[in-house]
Amino acid sequence: MASPASSAPGGVAVVGSGLIGRSWAMLFASAGFKVKLYDIEQRQVTYALDSIRKEMKLLEQSGSLKGSRGAEEQLSLISSCSDIREAVEGALHVQECVPENLELKKQLFAQLDGIVGDQVVLSSSSSCLLPTRLFSGLVHVKQCLVAHPVNPPYYVPLVELVPHPETAPATVDRTYALMRKIGQSPVRLTKEVDGFALNRLQYAIISEAWRLVEEGVMSPGDLDLVMSDGLGMRYAFIGPLETMHLNAEGMLSYCGRYSEGMKRVLKTFGPVPEFSGAAAEKVHQAMCVKVPDDPEHLAARREWRDRCLMRLARLKSQLQPQ
Ligand code: NAI
Incomplete structure (x- = not known):
């Protein structure tokens, strides 16, 4: 297998530009990778690029932008793509981020299986679908694994790497190295287990x-x-x-x-x-006293949580491990 994707053209393809796809795109760009962002909904990609731009600018203003490049330079690395073939062409890593639906993901991986060569890693962001259910029977199964991030991935670095029984060790090694390179904290599961770790x-x-x-x-x-x-x-x-x-x-x-x-x-x-x-009613009521469950209050609390996580991430990076 080739070495991990570099800042050379066609580094990484992100398939699905929702919450998690946007975060992956920002993380890859922060380390200098070219990112092609693909979504089945063109307006979703347009929205994604717009919100990535806004978020990167805010992060830059608050001194929290990851990587050594400025926001404009990182933004210039991310491009949208409306054709899946074009998105994955030349990519050395494909990060799938479509909704958590087994049939949808299986269809997508079958489609990717027919398009890609034997150099690319096909990685799913799935939170709980087991690799045997996602990848069994694919021609390129050796190149497949789950790389499960934690929300919000920009501030919470853990990524669980979960192989299929037929995943090549080199696929896991390459993904591990790539995750480290983009500042994430990968952990390896040696075999799949429901719920991962x-x-x-x-x-x-x-x-x-x-x-x-x-x-x-x-x-x-x-x-x-x-x-x-x-x-x-x-x-x-x-x-x-x-x-x-x-x-x-x-x-x-x-x-x-x-x-x-x-x-x-x-x-x-x-x-x-x-x-x-x-019991559910009781817990729900107690939670609503603290955070009413309308979209505005929930969004405000999530923003506060993310700001706390961002500051904690900064503190952790300042505290050298002994
Ligand atoms: P989302 O619903 O925000 O985004 C999914 C995106 O995929 C949408 O933009 C949709 O248009 C697009 N899409 C749907 N079908 C597609 C197709 N066939 N090809 C290309 N794009 C397609 O979902 P979210 O939250 O970003 O989740 C994505 C994955 O990440 C899921 O597997 C989820 O379990 C996993 N994940 C989610 C976390 C979370 O907290 N939201 C945390 C960790 C993992």
Whole structure:
């Protein structure tokens, strides 16, 4: 396989120019890659280019634009494309970002399979569709994988790389290197698992959060504080395993001290919640007191969250790991 795409023409094709496609386009451009942005809806690409321009200008003004190039230079690297063949021609990496619909994505990958050569990586942004469902039977299956970003990808760098059983190791290596080059933080799963890693962890937390609220142990507001003012403070810097290691004299010491307690508590966890009925109403009402669920309030809160994430990302980059 060829080396990762460079700033040479035809570096990256982004297929689907919605929320995630726009973010990928900005990230690739920030590292100097030429990006062709394709969407089945021409007006969607026009809107995407317009909103990328606005966002990059704002990021530049606030000193938060990624990469060493200015906004205009980065913008000049992104072009729109209304023909999928033209979009992927010469690309060394295709990042698919169409809606999370198995049939739609399968059709698209079948189409790409018939167009591309054997040098390109075909990468899906899917949040939860397994590679065996997306790529099985494709001629170019060795070149396919899922590269699952986290919203908003511009501020949250994690990307989960999930291979199909037939994905070539070189495909994963190349994508890993590309993700590092654009400033993201890739992690490798050696095999597919439902929910990948991030959502498995997230669902474990949501599930226990729900039970604690449903059983009346805590209010929804206090429950969220347990994360935002408790666990989340350190999880922005160290993960759960390193937390164990540091909270005793190393991991084995932690296991020796706390494993019985952990197992005792874990055995008290209840069944998977239904996430409906009275409990859902109660949580919904509590959330709406804080953030009413009309589009304006939700958008304003998301903007605030993204500003916080941006500042946290800046802080993290200033704090050198020891
Ligand atoms: P979106 O709905 O904002 O954008 C999808 C875009 O794909 C639209 O512009 C649509 O016109 C276009 N499209 C539809 N069919 C197409 C086709 N056949 N060819 C080309 N373009 C087509 O969706 P969003 O949120 O950007 O999600 C995209 C993918 O990223 C999904 O697989 C989703 O699961 C994944 N993802 C989403 C996250 C999120 O928080 N929104 C987070 C991580 C991954």
